[in-house]
Amino acid sequence: MRPGFSKGWRNPVSTTLLVIATVAAMFGAAGGYLAARPTINRLRAALADAAWQLTHDPLTGLLNxxxxxxxxxxxxxxxxxxxxxxxxxxxxxxxxxxxxxxxxxxxxxxxxxxxxxxxxxxxxxxxxxxxxxxxxxxxxxxxxxxxxxxxxxxxxxxxxxxxxxxxxxxxxxxxxxxxxxxxxxxxxxxxxxxxxxxxxxxxxxxxxxxxxxxxxxxxxxxxxxxxxxxxxxxxxxxxxxxxxx
Missing domain, CATH: 3.30.70.270 (Reverse transcriptase/Diguanylate cyclase domain)
Incomplete structure (x- = not known):
């Protein structure tokens, strides 16, 4: 089996979306969605960028x-x-x-x-x-x-x-x-x-x-x-x- 690729490997995009949903739920429970919306948007953008980096080659921009x-x-x-x-x-x-x-x-x-x-x-x-x-x-x-x-x-x-x-x-x-x-x-x-x-x-x-x-x-x-x-x-x-x- 290839190093770094096991039965426990998860789709990095799905994992990122799960993190976004979890954080959004935490902010919603803590202070209401409208108050937390700017922070959630920033987190969403940061996590989307992180997901892109996980699945793309930084030099060429192609998939990795x-x-x-x-x-x-x-x-x-x-x-x-x-x-x-x-x-x-x-x-x-x-x-x-x-x-x-x-x-x-x-x-x-x-x-x-x-x-x-x-x-x-x-x-x-x-x-x-x-x-x-x-x-x-x-x-x-x-x-x-x-x-x-x-x-x-x-x-x-x-x-x-x-x-x-x-x-x-x-x-x-x-x-x-x-x-x-x-x-x-x-x-x-x-x-x-x-x-x-x-x-x-x-x-x-x-x-x-x-x-x-x-x-x-x-x-x-x-x-x-x-x-x-x-x-x-x-x-x-x-x-x-x-x-x-």
Missing amino acids: RAGLRTVHTAIAASGGPQPNIVMLIDLDQFKEVNDTHGHDAGDDLLMEVADRLGQLADAYGASVARLSGDEFAAILPIRGHGISRLADLFTTVIAAPVTVQADSGPVTVTVTASVGIASVASTDSLEDVALHRADIAMYHAKQQGGDRHVLYTPGMTMPDRKRRRGPRLRDLRRDQRGSVE
């Missing part, structure tokens, strides 16, 4: 992993199983940009990629998250969309040149992406099924040279680690804990 879980939970609860596409998107040359031009340039690149992914999400009814570092994920309903066409759109918009602010001034950089895709039911586990399968497919895209997408097929396994760039933090956690991320 907790936010993606919240979206997935809502989709799963909205009806019977529906076919969904889950994409795991990993930038191919991000480390080189960071090492060559500095971390500020890397942040500029991440924010621009996030903006582009966000625009695609708005156009196709998707939810996009930054999971960590240079890794993003998207969930969207199939709804007749061609999977290969959608994946091509994601890789194409990422590969467009980006102007970033390096230590020496503005520079234009280009990165590509390796995209792993899994077609799953909306009720499938996000961590153990959807993201896990997309992760396997993404590594196959990476192994094949990047700048491409690979669709997960039944029975697909991780490629030989000797042919990859090296284990990631999530791989080490899986090895240490014996759990699937």
